[in-house]
Amino acid sequence: EPEVTQTPSHQVTQMGQEVILRCVPISNHLYFYWYRQILGQKVEFLVSFYNNEISEKSEIFDDQFSVERPDGSNFTLKIRSTKLEDSAMYFCASSEVAVATEQYFGPGTRLTVT
Amino acid sequence: AQTVTQSQPEMSVQEAETVTLSCTYDTSENNYYLFWYKQPPSRQMILVIRQEAYKQQNATENRFSVNFQKAAKSFSLKISDSQLGDTAMYFCASYLSGNTPLVFGKGTRLSVIA
Incomplete structure (x- = not known):
């Protein structure tokens, strides 16, 4: 069964460094998402992406964040200058347009900012 | 704006017993989708189970079923014959x-006890 994959599974970085989290959505999906889950808290929407541009973004998704689909398969989330409070689990998700009823989640990347 | 509320932070159930997790939501829309992850x-x-708001029939998926009360904006999950693997x-x-x-x-943290 097709699935969303994410790399790395765990990323440790120092405050102020740039990180790139990578996702490979399901191949025939056209909508892509990033969500964040700070430890012990609920999952929060960051951004959605369609047709090579951002469709929607939350208040969390400030100028330190950017997303990109550099090729036909990868979908990346970049944090330019990480802060301690960026430590969280980051989930990528994707969905089909035609069957707009389910978003499929990847396993997540645990980001630890020290 | 949509909101989702889960009032039970933690629950426990004995193996083979039945447990119900509560969820209420608020939306001004008439068409929407509800999920338990x-x-x-x-x-x-x-994804455990999903419900389309326009369907009156409650969704079921093996041991998992929902009680969808649209007027009350309630969407509870019932797990029958709980198994240790349901701990999540x-x-x-x-x-x-x-x-x-x-x-x-x-979220609700469910522990299934042997």
Whole structure:
């Protein structure tokens, strides 16, 4: 069964460094998402992406964040200058347009900012 | 704006027993989708069950079923014949369509006790 994959599974970085989290959505999906889950808290929407541009973004998704689909398969989330409070689990998700009823989640990347 | 509320931070159930997890939501829309996601300790979120708001019939998926009360904006999850593998965090979520952000509740941590 097709699935969303994410790399790395765990990323440790120092405050102020740039990180790139990578996702490979399901191949025939056209909508892509990033969500964040700070430890012990609920999952929060960051951004959605369609047709090579951002469709929607939350208040969390400030100028330190950017997303990109550099090729036909990868979908990346970049944090330019990480802060301690960026430590969280980051989930990528994707969905089909035609069957707009389910978003499929990847396993997540645990980001630890020290 | 959509909101999802889960009022039970933690619950426990004996193996083979039945447990019900509560969820309420608020939306001004008439068409939307509701979901229960399971997040085991391995942390990948897995879709358990979904309900389309326009369907009156409650969704069922093997041991999992929902009690969808549209007028009351309630969407509870019933797990029958609980198994140790059901131990996980359960999130209730909703969205308007497959290309809009999922809105999550804070989750209920379920422990199945042998």
